[in-house]
Amino acid sequence: MNYDLDMKIRDKMKLSEEKSDYGKSVIEIKDLRKSFGDNHVLNGFNLTLKEGGNLVIMGKSGSGKSVMIKCIVGLVAPDSGSVKILGKEINNLNRKAMDELRLDIGFLFQGSALYDSMTVRENLEFPMRRHKKKLGVGKDTKPLVLEALENVGLAHTIDLMPSELSGGMKRRVALARTLILKPKVILYDEPTSGLDPITSKEIIELMHNVQKRYGTSSLIITHDVDCARVISDRMILLVDGINYAEGTYAELSKSTDPKVEAFFKN
Numbered sequence: 279m280n281y282d283l284d285m286k287i288r289d290k291m292k293l294s295e296e297k298s299d300y301g302k303s304v305i306e307i308k309d310l311r312k313s314f315g316d317n318h319v320l321n322g323f324n325l326t327l328k329e330g331g332n333l334v335i336m337g338k339s340g341s342g343k344s345v346m347i348k349c350i351v352g353l354v355a356p357d358s359g360s361v362k363i364l365g366k367e368i369n370n371l372n373r374k375a376m377d378e379l380r381l382d383i384g385f386l387f388q389g390s391a392l393y394d395s396m397t398v399r400e401n402l403e404f405p406m407r408r409h410k411k412k413l414g415v416g417k418d419t420k421p422l423v424l425e426a427l428e429n430v431g432l433a434h435t436i437d438l439m440p441s442e443l444s445g446g447m448k449r450r451v452a453l454a455r456t457l458i459l460k461p462k463v464i465l466y467d468e469p470t471s472g473l474d475p476i477t478s479k480e481i482i483e484l485m486h487n488v489q490k491r492y493g494t495s496s497l498i499i500t501h502d503v504d505c506a507r508v509i510s511d512r513m514i515l516l517v518d519g520i521n522y523a524e525g526t527y528a529e530l531s532k533s534t535d536p537k538v539e540a541f542f543k544n
């Protein structure tokens with residue numbers, strides 16, 4: 279090994295870490311702005327999700343949470359501002375590079391979106407088809423499918439159709455499908471919406487376990503105060519297109535600011 283070169287590289291890395299003023303950030307948004315005509319949705323929004331972190335974004339309906347997520351995955355082009363994912367400025371990426379980056383990002387959207395005409399196994403195999411190389415799997419994908427289903431406690435459903443599953447089970451299968459690609463970061467959009475309180479609690483616990491087991495970083499959009507309490511290590515309250523308040527659940531839930539208090543009243 280070239281020791282000097284090795285030291286130089288390490289020094290360089292150390293320097294760039296010190297320069298950046300944070301450990302490793304997986305998502306970094308700076309001064310993000312997006313308007314649709316006169317509708318100024320994001321007016322200088324900032325966010326930093328650190329490696330292994332669980333950041334919850336709360337905002338009223340129509341406050342721009344989905345627009346923000348779409349800016350992160352390149353589905354909406356911001357008017358200005360910077361969005362960096364895993365150190366890459368997405369505004370500078372071409373389509374191929376963006377597709378590659380998306381491999382490291384898992385999504386769990388509202389409504390789970392399983393393919394109704396496919397079995398659970400086929401649903402899980404589907405996203406793997408294009409990425410077998412990255413995953414290092416051959417033709418037999420069943421062991422990986424089973425492992426992913428076991429992680430969400432649903433190995434026995436492998437040959438069932440989505441119509442044979444409850445809402446909570448569908449959500450868990452969708453999480454297994456997300457996990458199978460071993461993403462570095464997972465974006466959850468309303469992971470508990472439409473579920474009863476008990477099933478919501480199960481999903482929240484599952485998200486928590488996934489986080490602990492894989493050390494995945496998570497960005498979670500939710501209206502669910504219980505979800506935020508259990509899962510977040512930091513929260514951002516999005517009001518009028520900016521970070522109106524930011525802190526831990528414990529800090530924000532004690533606030534006497536009426537706009538902040540409103541988030542914690544059910």
Ligand SMILES: Nc1ncnc2c1ncn2[C@@H]1O[C@H](COP(=O)(O)OP(=O)(O)OP(=O)(O)O)[C@@H](O)[C@H]1O
Binds near residue numbers: 317338339340344
């Ligand atoms: N493609 C678009 N064209 C025009 N306006 C849009 C578009 N997408 C979103 N908007 C507007 O941006 C605003 C924010 O929408 P967004 O879907 O981000 O809200 P949200 O916070 O995710 O709401 P909810 O909690 O109800 O899902 C809304 O006023 C919406 O009408």
